[in-house]
Amino acid sequence: MKPRLQTSLGQHLVLTPQLRQALHLLQLSSVELETEITTAVESNPLLDWEEPESISVQPPSERGSTQEQDSRAEHEAGNRDDAEPVSAWEADDGWHERVGGSGQGHGDHDGDGDAADRMVQSESLQDHLSWQLHLSTMSARDRNIGIALIDAIDDDGYLRESLDDIVATLRPETHATTAEVAAVLCRVQRFDPVGVGARDLGECLRLQLDALHADTPGRATALLAARDHIERLPKLGAPGLADALGCSPEEAATALQLLRSLDPRPGAQIGNVPHDNYVTPDCVIARQNGVWRVSLAGNHFPRVIIHRGYEQMIQHACASDAGYLKGRLQEARWLLKNIEARGETLLKVVRCLVRQQSGFLEFGKRALRPLTLREVAEEIGMHESTVSRAVARKYVHTPRGTLSLKDFFDSGVGTEGGGEASSTAIQHMIRGLVEAEDPRKPLSDARLAELLKAAGVPVARRTVAKYREALHIVSSHERVRIA
Structure with a gap:
């Protein structure tokens, strides 16, 4: 058989440089993203910083509705998919505004809402x-x-x-x-x-x-x-x-x-990624007219633009210079598109978390329900690894303070009523029982297990001991106090 050339036409999914960049940007924290953008601006002449006076907030009448914003936010890491319906809790038009880079949101919040005062714990x-x-x-x-x-x-x-x-x-x-x-x-x-x-x-x-x-x-x-x-x-x-x-x-x-x-x-x-010294919230969760709202913090809006002067030079440059400028122009467009895609992916994930954990935002850890990466991934139509990248080292400013997105996830324990109680909620119940106990007769782990079972949450004594140790509560014989 003689060798011969053959041509064919087909469509394939390829891990393109653009998609790899989108996945890379998605897993970065806010400060790491800022560093990445700064490096890109310094190395690419087609990128330039946006002038502060050119940044303005459109009035509600001129901004697109939340549904229009959602239709632009329905792609995962640069690949768009079908738009999802807008739920009632996010249906108000004109609320999404630029929020200051400090991540301060609307509504009441407690004392640990200052992002500059909350340190990041290094994650291995x-x-x-x-x-x-x-x-x-x-x-x-x-x-x-x-x-x-x-x-x-x-x-x-x-x-x-x-x-x-x-x-x-x-x-x-x-x-x-x-x-x-x-x-x-x-x-x-x-x-x-x-x-x-x-x-x-x-x-x-x-x-x-x-x-x-x-x-x-x-x-x-x-x-x-x-x-x-x-x-x-x-x-x-x-x-x-x-x-x-x-x-x-x-x-x-x-x-x-x-x-x-x-x-x-x-x-x-994960292990060798440099960590931030302070938390910078990526999103803001706030209540407006009794309904929870989600917006990106101001630092997530691209503050870089394409340098129009260099873009116009492409038409008049020689072939070699035009080729170089066209390549850098494509890189600039990819970066801006992927920064936007990162923000849209974050919005999808955080909106899902708010829908699932509204009780947590209302009442605290005792109302945290079991939630896994798979559940979120299935609801928003993404892969688990993409949700994990979107959640890693990301923080949100809420009325309860600045929280890690990982705080919205928890495993569950089956209850007698057929539902599930999160391990965090069970720990909160244990802490409440210990704080209310008689200091002369503190509750043993077995007694705590009995009280939890009476409340409809059957857990073993060794599980109670594990949760108690996680809360840094000493054993019952060490908690004895004589009045």
């Missing part, structure tokens, strides 16, 4: 994974296995210990088999960031490839290369890989390009 990769494990639906046994696996994952996101070693570390509290540990590891490997929990580079790349759409060009070939030839890839190159896999050089080159676009150290996205 283990913290990020443990938070996702806490929200996952699994048995206490599997959760203990998951904790041991997460503790064994290094800062790059790799599991360096063998499964047999994990089994040994679980004893004598938990006697698990290697198969059970492997099953829980599969669940941990679906956490954000994609590729975490891999035992070697090949598995790390395969996990990231599995997360891509099946129609991604070169995906099938890249999976084979990552499985069978990962160590030899630097020496093989595209021609050698084509011979080894029995595919065309073009297919091998596409697969290699796709592999190069993946992250060999996914854990570094």
Whole structure:
């Protein structure tokens, strides 16, 4: 058979540089985003800072309705999807205004609402994974296995210990088999960031490839290369890989390009990201006329514009200069579009959280209901990893102070009424019982468990002990006070 050239026309989903930039911007905190924008303005002549006097707030009659804003906010990380209906709690036109960069919202708020006074706690990769494990639906046994696996994952996101070693570390509290540990590891490997929990580079790349759409060009070939030839890839190159896999050089080159676009150290996205010294709220949640409203804080509105002078120079520049300026113009447009997409994604997530946790905003932690990443992802039509990126290191200014978006999520415990009570709400109940106890006869963990069961929340004594320790409440014999 003679070699021949063939052309074909088709549509494929590709992880383009624009989409990668959108995902990168989404996981940044406010201060990190500000640094990213500053770097872009300094390196790209087509970007310029917006003049302060040009920033103005349109009156309600000139601004688009909330429904019109929502129709622009219905895409995930740069890819638009179908518009969702506007719910009653966000149907008021003309409320979304620019809010000052300090994130101050409307309505009453308590003393810890000052963003400059609230310090960010550094979040490690283990913290990020443990938070996702806490929200996952699994048995206490599997959760203990998951904790041991997460503790064994290094800062790059790799599991360096063998499964047999994990089994040994679980004893004598938990006697698990290697198969059970492997099953829980599969669940941990679906956490954000994609590729975490891999035992070697090949598995790390395969996990990231599995997360891509099946129609991604070169995906099938890249999976084979990552499985069978990962160590030899630097020496093989595209021609050698084509011979080894029995595919065309073009297919091998596409697969290699796709592999190069993946992250060999996914854990570094979380563990080594520089953290802010202070909290800057990303959104503002406030009450207006008895209805909860959500808006972006002022710092989220793009304060950069395209430099019109350089844009007009493209028409008169020579071929080489015009090519350079066109490339930088495209980069500038991508950045502005992705900044806007980041804000719209945040609005979708926060609006969903307000719908789900309005009781938390009204009455505090005792009214926090169980909520997981999967529930939010299903409601707003996004992937769990995208919601996790949108929530990571993000804060909102509320009448209850400046809160982390992670505060709106919690796991649940089944109640006798058939519903669920969040672990945070149960801790709040325990604290209330302890504060009201007789100091001469403090309540034991068993007695606290009985009182919670009488209130319709059946929990085991060891669970009460765990929650009590999390609240930094000493045991009953240490709380005895003689009047």
